[in-house]
Amino acid sequence: MGGKTNSSIDAALLVRANAEETRRQMQELLAWEKDIKSSTPSPSGTPDASIPVRGTKTAPTTTAAVPRPENPVVLLPYRDKSPEQLEVTLKQALILKEKGNAYFQRKVYVKAELEYSRAISLLDEYISQSSFQSSAVSTHLSTVLGNRAMTLIKLEKYPDAIADSSRILAHFDSKNIKALWRRAHASILLLESSISSNINLNDKDLLVEAKRDLEFALVLDPKNLLVKDDLVKVNAIIASKATTESTANAVTSKIPKNGLASGDPVSQKKSNSQLKKPSQRRRIDILEVGDAAAFFDKSASSKNLTEIIIAETPKAKSPVISKPEISNTIFKPEPAADNRVIIENNAAIKVKDKNEKAVHVNSSSTEKTTSKSFTSTMLKIVQSDSFASTETTTPVISPLNAKEKTMSRRIPLIVDLDAEKQVSKTKIEPESTGMTDLAVPSHSEIVKSKTQSSDVVTAALKLTPAPDTMFEFELEWKMRKSDDNNLYALIKLILPEKYRSLFKNSLEAHYVSKILQIFVLFYIPNESPQLLFDTLVALSEVERFAMNVLFFSSKDRAAVTQIFSFLRAKVGRDGSVFGVEDLYTVELREMAQGPINLAELPLQQLQAVKNQMEE
Amino acid sequence: MADALKKPQIIVLETKSLNYTPYDVKWIPCSARFVVLGQYARGTGAVAVYELEQGRAVLVKEIEKPHAIKCGTFGASTLEERHLATGDFEGNLNVYDLERPDVPVFSTKAHDLIINCIDGCGGVGIQTGPPEIATGSRDGTVKVWDVRQKDKPVAVISPAEGEQRRDAWTVAFGNSFNNEERVLSAGYENGDLKMFDLKTMSLLWETNTRNGICCAEFDRKDIQMNKMVVTSVESSFQVFDLRTRHPTYGFTALSTKNKDNTTIWTVKHLPQNRDIFVTSSGSGSLNFEGKLKQNTSKNQTKNLCSKYPGNRVKQDPKDKLNVGVVGTVELLNNATLAEQPISAFDWSPDKLGLCVFSAFDQQIRVAIVTKLA
Numbered sequence: 001m002g003g004k005t006n007s008s009i010d011a012a013l014l015v016r017a018n019a020e021e022t023r024r025q026m027q028e029l030l031a032w033e034k035d036i037k038s039s040t041p042s043p044s045g046t047p048d049a050s051i052p053v054r055g056t057k058t059a060p061t062t063t064a065a066v067p068r069p070e071n072p073v074v075l076l077p078y079r080d081k082s083p084e085q086l087e088v089t090l091k092q093a094l095i096l097k098e099k100g101n102a103y104f105q106r107k108v109y110v111k112a113e114l115e116y117s118r119a120i121s122l123l124d125e126y127i128s129q130s131s132f133q134s135s136a137v138s139t140h141l142s143t144v145l146g147n148r149a150m151t152l153i154k155l156e157k158y159p160d161a162i163a164d165s166s167r168i169l170a171h172f173d174s175k176n177i178k179a180l181w182r183r184a185h186a187s188i189l190l191l192e193s194s195i196s197s198n199i200n201l202n203d204k205d206l207l208v209e210a211k212r213d214l215e216f217a218l219v220l221d222p223k224n225l226l227v228k229d230d231l232v233k234v235n236a237i238i239a240s241k242a243t244t245e246s247t248a249n250a251v252t253s254k255i256p257k258n259g260l261a262s263g264d265p266v267s268q269k270k271s272n273s274q275l276k277k278p279s280q281r282r283r284i285d286i287l288e289v290g291d292a293a294a295f296f297d298k299s300a301s302s303k304n305l306t307e308i309i310i311a312e313t314p315k316a317k318s319p320v321i322s323k324p325e326i327s328n329t330i331f332k333p334e335p336a337a338d339n340r341v342i343i344e345n346n347a348a349i350k351v352k353d354k355n356e357k358a359v360h361v362n363s364s365s366t367e368k369t370t371s372k373s374f375t376s377t378m379l380k381i382v383q384s385d386s387f388a389s390t391e392t393t394t395p396v397i398s399p400l401n402a403k404e405k406t407m408s409r410r411i412p413l414i415v416d417l418d419a420e421k422q423v424s425k426t427k428i429e430p431e432s433t434g435m436t437d438l439a440v441p442s443h444s445e446i447v448k449s450k451t452q453s454s455d456v457v458t459a460a461l462k463l464t465p466a467p468d469t470m471f472e473f474e475l476e477w478k479m480r481k482s483d484d485n486n487l488y489a490l491i492k493l494i495l496p497e498k499y500r501s502l503f504k505n506s507l508e509a510h511y512v513s514k515i516l517q518i519f520v521l522f523y524i525p526n527e528s529p530q531l532l533f534d535t536l537v538a539l540s541e542v543e544r545f546a547m548n549v550l551f552f553s554s555k556d557r558a559a560v561t562q563i564f565s566f567l568r569a570k571v572g573r574d575g576s577v578f579g580v581e582d583l584y585t586v587e588l589r590e591m592a593q594g595p596i597n598l599a600e601l602p603l604q605q606l607q608a609v610k611n612q613m614e615e
Numbered sequence: 616m617a618d619a620l621k622k623p624q625i626i627v628l629e630t631k632s633l634n635y636t637p638y639d640v641k642w643i644p645c646s647a648r649f650v651v652l653g654q655y656a657r658g659t660g661a662v663a664v665y666e667l668e669q670g671r672a673v674l675v676k677e678i679e680k681p682h683a684i685k686c687g688t689f690g691a692s693t694l695e696e697r698h699l700a701t702g703d704f705e706g707n708l709n710v711y712d713l714e715r716p717d718v719p720v721f722s723t724k725a726h727d728l729i730i731n732c733i734d735g736c737g738g739v740g741i742q743t744g745p746p747e748i749a750t751g752s753r754d755g756t757v758k759v760w761d762v763r764q765k766d767k768p769v770a771v772i773s774p775a776e777g778e779q780r781r782d783a784w785t786v787a788f789g790n791s792f793n794n795e796e797r798v799l800s801a802g803y804e805n806g807d808l809k810m811f812d813l814k815t816m817s818l819l820w821e822t823n824t825r826n827g828i829c830c831a832e833f834d835r836k837d838i839q840m841n842k843m844v845v846t847s848v849e850s851s852f853q854v855f856d857l858r859t860r861h862p863t864y865g866f867t868a869l870s871t872k873n874k875d876n877t878t879i880w881t882v883k884h885l886p887q888n889r890d891i892f893v894t895s896s897g898s899g900s901l902n903f904e905g906k907l908k909q910n911t912s913k914n915q916t917k918n919l920c921s922k923y924p925g926n927r928v929k930q931d932p933k934d935k936l937n938v939g940v941v942g943t944v945e946l947l948n949n950a951t952l953a954e955q956p957i958s959a960f961d962w963s964p965d966k967l968g969l970c971v972f973s974a975f976d977q978q979i980r981v982a983i984v985t986k987l988a
Contacts, residue, residue, distance in 0.1 A: 022626055025968075025983050026670060029628075032966050033647045033667055051745045051794055053761045054769045054813060082666065082675045 086126055090137065093122035097144050104147065109154045116148035135485050142172035142179075149182045158190035177217045181227055184213040188233055207241070210234050466493035473502060477511070488522040491515055496531075496538035506544035509551055515539065516559040524563065529570040532563070533577065540583040549584055560584045623903060623968075623986040625950045629672045630980045635661040637973035639686045642963045643713070644739045645694055648675065649961070649971050650713065651979055652701060654683030660703055664713060665979075672981055678716045682707065690735025690788070690836075691746040691762065697739070700748045700762075702730025708750055710762055721762045726752035736788035736797065736836055739964075743837060744791045747813075749799055751783030757801045759813065772801065772811055781805050789833030789857075790840040798840060802828025808845060820865055824853060830881045833857075834889040844892055846879035852894055854944055861938045871944055873902070880956055886964045891947070891987060895960050899953035899974060903984065904944050952980060 100115035123141045130137075145164050152161035165183035168176055187210040214231040217224065467473035467490075480486030494502060507515075523532045539545065552560070564581045637653040647667040655661050660680030665672040682703040692698035692710070698720055700710045706726035709719040730750045737746035747769060751757045759770040774780055781803040790798035797813040808828055809821040826847035834842040839858075846852040850873040855866045873879065877897030884892040891905025955975035963969035968984040 018624060021624065021985055025626060025985050029667075029670060029966065029969065029983060032969075033669070036645065036647050036965055053764045054745055054747065054759070054797075055816075056764075082673055 083130075086130055089122050089126050093119045093126065093144075094140065096122065097140065097147075100144070100147060100151075104151055107154075109151050113148060113151045113155060116144050116151060119144050120148065135483050138172060139485075142168050142176070145172075146176070146178055146182065149179065149186070153182060153186050153189070156189070156193070158186040158193070161186040162190070175216075175220055177220050177224065177227070180213040180217040180220075181224070181230065184210040184217070184234070185226075185230055187213075188230060188237070191237065204241070207234060207238055211238065466495070466498075467502065468498075470502065470505060484518065484521060487514065488518050491518050492527075496534040499535075499538035500541045500543070503542045507539075507542050507548060509548060512539075512545075512548045513553065513556050516556055516563070520559045520562050524566050529567055533567060533580065536563070536567075536580055536584070540580060545583070557585070622948045623984050625901065625903075625948065625952070626983045626985065627952060628667075628670050628981045628983060630978055631665070631672055633661075633663075633977050633979065635663075636975070636977055637661075637959065637979055638684065639959045640961050640971045640973045640979060641687055641689060641699070642961050642965075642971065644689055644697060644964055646965075649963075649981075650687070650699060651973065652684040652687045653973075654704070655679065658683060660684040660701075662699075662701070662711070662713075662716060667981065672979075676713075676716070680709075685730055686733045688733050688735040688748070689739055690737075691748045692735070692738045693746075694739050698762075700733060700735055702733045702750050702752075704729045706730055706752060706754075708733075708748065708760060710748075721765070723760065723766055725750045725758055725760065725768070726754050726756065728753035731783060732785045734786045734788050736791050744794050744797050747788070747797070749786040749788060751786040751801055753782045755780030755783060755803075757783050757786055757799070759799065770799075770811075770813060770816060772799075772809075781807060784828055785831045787831045787833055787843070788836050789843065790838075791836050792839050798833075800831055800833070800843065802831045802845060802847075804828075806847065820860070822865055822868075826851060829878060832882050832884060832892075834884045834892070841889070844882045844884070844894075846882045846894055848878050850874075850876045850879060850896065852879050852882065856940065856942070859937050864938060867938060867940065869942070869944060875900070878956065880958050881960045883960050883962055885967075885987065886962050887967045888987065893960060893962075893970075895957035895972065897956040898951065899955055899957055900949055900951040901957065901960070901972070902949045903947040905947055948984075952982070953978065 096115045096119035100112045100119060103109070103112035103115060120141065123137065123144065127137060127141065145168050149161045149164035149168070152158070152164065162183050165179045165186065168179040169183070173179070187206045191206055191210075211231070211234045214227055214234060217227045218231060221227065467476050473490075473494075476490050477487070480490055519532060519535070523535070542548075560581075564577065564584070567577050567581075633651070633653070635653045635655045637651050639652040640649055641652075642649045643664070649665055649672075651661070651663045651665065653661045653663075660683045661677065662680060662684065663677040664675045666675050667673075680703070682705045684701045684703045687699050687701040689697060689699055691700055696712065698710045698712050700708065700721075702708055702725065706724060706728055708721075708723050708725035708730065710721035711719050730752050732751045733748060735746070735748045737744045745761055746763075748760045748762070749757060750760065756771060756773040758768040758772070761769050783801050784804055785802040787800050788797060789800065790796055795814050798810055798819060799813055800808060800810040802808050804827040806824045806826050806828060807821065808824060808831065810819040811817070812819040824845060824847055826849045828845055828847050831843060831845040833840060834844070841857055843855045843857055844852060845855065851870060852873075853868045853870045855868045857866055860866055873894075873896060875896060875898045879894050879896050882892055882894045885905070888905070891903065894902045894904065896902065952972075953974040953976055957972050957974045960972040961970060963971075968987050969981070970984065971979060971981045973979045
């Protein structure tokens, strides 16, 4: 008995000892983990690099071998990161960006540049290691790059500033006015400093590029004083270097003879389109040709083609140029007829040859539609009436004459979009009625754009024709649902006056909700108040909008408040703003109490509700 | 009973289920990470890197490769680079930098058939001699590669004309104590064990152990060859003493048979103590064999240590030549940790007792073995 208890006690003691041992082991393990992760392992004595490959006499001189350094190299801890660590990286990057901003504002440019550089390297790391592409992060990166470019300009490091700006324009947004201006400005300053110090730079190229950048920026934002000043400067420098004149002239020489409201922006556009070959956006300038009838005979699918031209142009006041790229021309084919559909679009070229299926350059797009379905999603082209009022900021100038109605022809842009074939610049020259060259993107570039990141995809997606029916709208929406930038582009595509016709069966709540958010996120910072206002008006005129308003969530109402306070701040004491604002708000208190007491609704709403109920 | 609690304990820290079949696991030197190589159900290769965080294994990266990967080693790359050399089912030898795993640093079609086994020498931990990778394949050949020489192996060991091809199941480097000396031993499916001297490019010694050889390992690669453990199919393994070679008898061996009569899949020596090794068996158990510092009584259950005899050499009475004496092997501990065979095992070179192993039940386990010091 005693023996038994002894042994059981012993056993119990041993069990406890083992448990303690286990715990100790765990602690040791955790300590070791921490240790090994933080420490850089001491580099082993590197083997003598001169040991020859067995069987050969001399040491291999191939560069396949990683050169074994003479001095021990500090070994970095294993750099790859898990998703949680990546998130930390991202946060750090954003903090550094803010730091850089703070330094910049206090004019401590050296430190600002340092912080920005760190932020950029962290963001690069994040982007390269994260398994999905986030457009928000790309936006951050492009912003930081822009800030760094500005800082470098202040620090007089012009080549670096040019490099940063070029990177933004190439990879993120080729229409970034700030980047364009910065690049041009840095080039100019570089030239000036080189002139003063007699260094012979490649100044012709710099000048020409600077001028292009500035002109493009001017087109994007005609009121920008900085751009204007610099353009004057550049022109002055160019004037003093006569040789560059001719190239510039050659670029602008082909001015279409008729049908253009103004030659200058168009030619600028054209030059821009030619210029923009390096960038990813392709612009096809198609100017109105001439006689529709003449064209009809020529095109194969002549007779029944009704061709409609849409030029989704912004209202005159909108500074944003991205609208023009939405211009499309679509031949609406008869089902029986030759399915030749020719759209012109900035990088989206849908071509249907007789038997081929529609090939969409937007490779990422899911619209692998067959020809039949493609016709169904054909975009109708709006009457040219709206063109009369448009600014000539559109690169695609539809027939501006009222006579040239819907039958006005576009030059068929026949592009064979099979994998790597050459894009044919077709048929533009024969049309002697003052057609300018089409800057047809070289196919390889399109293809290149296919293989690039989602930024380009975003760009490409932006260039699709505006939806014209609810079905198309929903299709486009679904495609872009994940990315706010894309949604923004989509919403921008839709002209305010089209809202009512497009959403004629009323707009579902989640759409309205999202649209409001887009307004808050993108329209407020980027668009003119006028455009926002018009869009809001148009939106409020959508069928059963009052119903939507009634069912706004608190988030929606917050968005509305934000939008309207912004508008009021911008517009001032304009009563119309208040009017529209009323349309968007609903006094909830009354609503909450039992059935809607119609007598207490504001008059406008009352009217709207009444109308909608009667329908 | 008391004794049972004094022996080394195996604490399983983490069991991770995978959605691919793991074929090999390797610790990344000088880090708390390990890499698992395997095959997805669709036939493509899986390379997954895990990191130990607070005792749990966290997936850091998972990469898919076009062909299933059978084996890998860090042995031929330096500590700075830590490139992983892998052999896959198509016979390709690829060396990857795990931080940029999309494109291999070195790639060659080593064999026409699956590469069964791979070993590296001259890199991490072994600073002598050129960095070499040995691959053994189902086509019966064993090839030695140097990453600095593309497309052409340093040495090819193939069966003679007319001889039947035998699958090479295991390769192991050893005796690499200076820049010239190196020995490569290869075990085949029919029980052949051949040892090649790479300095003279000749066959050093061969024998047949009657059962297919699953795994062979020298106790250390970078010392003069001392001991080698060879495991084979019918639950037996042999310990060879390599210090003394008799012209007729060759190397002396001690043969041990486990009771459970299953294949012994792997043998791995503890990096920190070359006298302790672990064998993993088809019944899902690990046997620790070796020698502890303190005196342990003979009746230990199943942890093995090798004990050196008092005299390592004795004289053969007949011809007065030296014959090696191999000593004894003791089982230190045994633990059954899986229901399926444990096919791959690796000791961490940085932390004593930390190990990771994978089994055919598509699980990897990280464990710590205590009381090994």
